[in-house]
Amino acid sequence: MYGVVLATVLINAVVCDDLLAVVVIYRHGDRTPIQPYPTDPYRNASYWPVGFGQLTNVSYTLLGKMQHYLLGKWLRDRYASFLSPHYSEKDFYLRSTDADRTLMSAEANLAGLYPPHADQIWDPAIPWQPIPIHTMPELEDNLLSMKKNCPKYNLLITQLFKTPYFVNISHKNHDLYAYLTKNSGTLIASLESLEYLYNTMFIETLYNLTLPDWARVVYPSKLKPWADLSFATPCWTQDLARLKTGPLFHEIVEHFTNATKNVTGFLKFRAYSAHDITIANVLNTMGAFQVHGPPYASTIMLELRRGAGEYVNIFYKNSSIVQNITAKGCDFNCKFDDFVSLLRPIVISRDEWNLECQLEWYYYYHLDDLQYVIYASAGLSFVVFTLSIWMVWRCCKRMPKGGVTAYTQLPSDEVA
Template sequence: MRTVEAVVAVVTTCIVFGASSAYSKNLDLGTIVFANILFRHGDRTPVDPYPTDPWGNETLWPVPFGQLTNVGKSQHLRLGRWFRERYSHLLPECYTPYDVYVQSTDIDRTLMSAEANLAGLYPPEGDQVWDKLKWMPIPVHTIPELEDSLLASKKYCPKYEMELQNVMNSPEIRKIDDDNQELYNYLSKKAGTMVQSVSDVSGIYNTLFIEVLYNRTLPEWTKSVYPDKLKPLADFSFTVEAHNKLLQRLKSGRLLGEMVDHLVSKSKNALFPNRKIWIYSAHDTTVANFLMTLDLFEPHCPPYTATVLVELRVNSLKQHIVTISYKNTSAEPRLLTLPGCEVACPLGKFVELTNDMIPKDWAKECLLGWEQYAHNITMPSIFGISILLLVIIILLGLLIIGVVYYHRNCDSNRYYFKLTTDPI
């Protein structure tokens, strides 16, 4: 029986990305002087098993639902060691906060992945060894999910939500839903949950995928749909959240903008403090949305530890160039070509090509204008609002009548006192 770690390694090597091959000797890629790193967390248990799942009891798993497993910790430890080797010319062996900054979404598995990764990147040396454990505590920064518009992208954005609904109701997506309605009905019945979209399918697929990795026997009903019928829809689901330019700008634009700022500031020796690496620990959707924003994504589920590298380099002509690489296996990362540029993209051209995807004021751009509110007003909603206003007016009128009556009654009795001889 293969170990879970071995199975994970085999599965992640099967994804082929249609992009440039690994570093070509014909390219003048120069020397890396700065790196933005975005990666997905490591191996985890299912987040939300479907209601009829025979493996839906948390006690059947090595760690609670959605948590990083030992396999996941090991994956990121090895990735951190790979970073150490790749950036050995850039990073001193001893940790200093002036060299690296790490930000994670506020989720246990991404925080733990970042910490495991840093254990591989910065094994303590010299006077930084403080215990036989041989581990160096390094800060990982985060903010609550619902306040995070940079990495988790969960902060509420009205315009994004409205546009996402427009996409979900578009002819393209509706056709996919209509073509797969029979499958949706089958899954709803067998899984015991309402399946109405590709995202719902992806959730079930993801759970089954993990259960196969852990050698769990799947229910008989899954044999006719997993993986062949579910995987294409699950892969496609990763294109929905950043399906068009507006969604991309509002979903991943801030992250792209921050990375571009790092590159430009570094090229001018104006990055303060003068860091060499900026690390972002996040999710498969984060990786997919970011690549979608750069028009570099081919539908697939980014595997555990999938990594995007946006690196600033100085070539032999002393020019600043930018390279984008995608690492989703244990092999070397693949160079990707930003549409409209070369593999070794001049920094100025890179800034120009990405400018339209970066919001100038994210919070302001998230607001809906009156014409957009008006666009959402339908006749039923107008009728409902009218009824509500009528009810409010009637209640206010009754309240005013009651107050007037009360005061008049009080005034008529203000100077009148009943005598003991008055009949009771």
């Protein structure tokens, strides 16, 4: 797993004179549980203000819709001298995963980022304007939601969990998994399934709901460390990161490259509305993930600047605190060329991703170098042996009985 370099600072606004381009990636706001567990005393929808997995109001705790509205206003203040208050499709682009909570978070965020001004006011009684949000079905999305099926990734993650480190975790948690399975009524046999259960309990305590006695024995102390660790696994290795966040970083690098070249039609500000796992994966890919569950509305900001040359600054806002993020192998003021070089093994276009995700035959057989040599030699020997037999058979077929060559009349021979 990659290393971590973080420094905490308070930042409310930035100097935008040298800014060329910005990428913002944020998690949605407060939501209800996605799917309560079978024995959950609060599995009845009547306990919740909205349906399961939906964005909430709860503005009194600055969560949900209000949380993202305020984040939008914060982004407006931060980039006041860079991003015009007058919305233009030539400056700004926003993409969201195809989930209600991320789409609604994006809408609330835009309400704070782009309140209508002057000729964009279409109804004085409504301080809001419609702004496009781009998305695509989750199961077809290999850019942001990353839920499009990738057989190669599936194989690599399966292999990861068979390594001694993760096998040891499973052994260590055997009794905990069994306890959770018995009491929750659902199979808990992995870090991912444990995190889902932990997240449900977290939301219920956030809403001041009393957990069952069996849950209070293990929540939060015995569950949180493993739930946090689950966020590091999707991009644990470089190969996994390439297939999980490669297309997104391809788009980010292309965006910044266009800014350095001042490409016609370049949009200087791109925003992405996504999930906690997206935040974790992006940080982990850059070698800057401090193991934790990214909170609601946590935000990554990548800023391309021009000084003596182009360089990239990265920030992470996981609460009211904004942290400087230093990508592994680079300074905080990361030269753009170095930034591109560091990501080169990860970056992959969406079309390349589609090809690379397909499993070739050799991925089904886990052979070491010696085994490959042995099998290749055996295969070559078989081909040579088969070819030799065929050549002998052809020669014998042309040989007449008795071994004497027969006379064959040519077309020009005269008949006596």
